[in-house]
Amino acid sequence: MTASRVDLRAIRAFVFDVDGTLILSESPDWAGAVPLPGAVELLQWLREHRYPFALFTSGSSHVPEVYAARLRAAGLPVEDRQVITTGVTAAEIIATEYPGRPVYVLGEEGTIAPLRARGIPVVDGTAGERAEVVLVGWSRSVTYDQLDIACRAVWNGADLLVTSAARAFVSKRGLRPGWSWSIAVAIAETTGKRPRVVGKPSVEALRAVARLLGADVGTVAVVGDDPDLELRMGLEAGAPTIQVRTGRGREAIETPEIGDLVVDGVEELLALLQETRSQEGAADR
Numbered sequence: 001m002t003a004s005r006v007d008l009r010a011i012r013a014f015v016f017d018v019d020g021t022l023i024l025s026e027s028p029d030w031a032g033a034v035p036l037p038g039a040v041e042l043l044q045w046l047r048e049h050r051y052p053f054a055l056f057t058s059g060s061s062h063v064p065e066v067y068a069a070r071l072r073a074a075g076l077p078v079e080d081r082q083v084i085t086t087g088v089t090a091a092e093i094i095a096t097e098y099p100g101r102p103v104y105v106l107g108e109e110g111t112i113a114p115l116r117a118r119g120i121p122v123v124d125g126t127a128g129e130r131a132e133v134v135l136v137g138w139s140r141s142v143t144y145d146q147l148d149i150a151c152r153a154v155w156n157g158a159d160l161l162v163t164s165a166a167r168a169f170v171s172k173r174g175l176r177p178g179w180s181w182s183i184a185v186a187i188a189e190t191t192g193k194r195p196r197v198v199g200k201p202s203v204e205a206l207r208a209v210a211r212l213l214g215a216d217v218g219t220v221a222v223v224g225d226d227p228d229l230e231l232r233m234g235l236e237a238g239a240p241t242i243q244v245r246t247g248r249g250r251e252a253i254e255t256p257e258i259g260d261l262v263v264d265g266v267e268e269l270l271a272l273l274q275e276t277r278s279q280e281g282a283a284d285r
């Protein structure tokens, strides 16, 4: 552990990155995921001590229930509602900032279902031209007609939201292009409208997660391995950040240590939380 700028006693809730922080996985869908040391015990401890927590992922291809089931199969004690996808943060931001406004989606079930679950009107076909929000998520089947409707909606004044700003992601086959961002950039280039990111590392995404947890963003600890994604998001939002050296920190490339607290992994974080708890208990006596 390096010097800490975090007061663990002041933390009210936790937001975890998943890949490289709680699990290691060969597939972006977390099939066959393996929990990292201490991950199961840490989540169990947080449950026992009644800390609200969420697992925030950049994925938007599936609904949270699918991801949660795979994490439970790996042994992690998480409920469906504790898995927050970028479809969920998109829905929270749209429900808050564009209540009742029609949304046109270029995306699949993982992006559309969380909107419908919040009662957000999702419009199809040419009705999409009159949408007030265009939301781009993961979809491998976007057609020219859909791109045409999305551009028309934006020309008619709709805002352009996108679930991810990732240009590319790493897969078993090497680097592959990030779909959502590529499509959003195409619409932006055509219409001149700047896309607004509703996933990591957007500060608004973290504020949305904090609202869902019922906590003030300044008291929500962001735990993750990626300095460009969740850690940057936490730092910019003024949330306490806890960086783990698992995941990206294990790569041969030098990973900058920017977290307010840097630990080897979640196992060490659990030990620190337990130590803080026992000191508090001793102080109370």
Ligand SMILES: [Mg+2]
Pocket: 017, 018, 019, 020, 021, 224, 225, 226, 247, 248
């Ligand atoms: Mg990660």
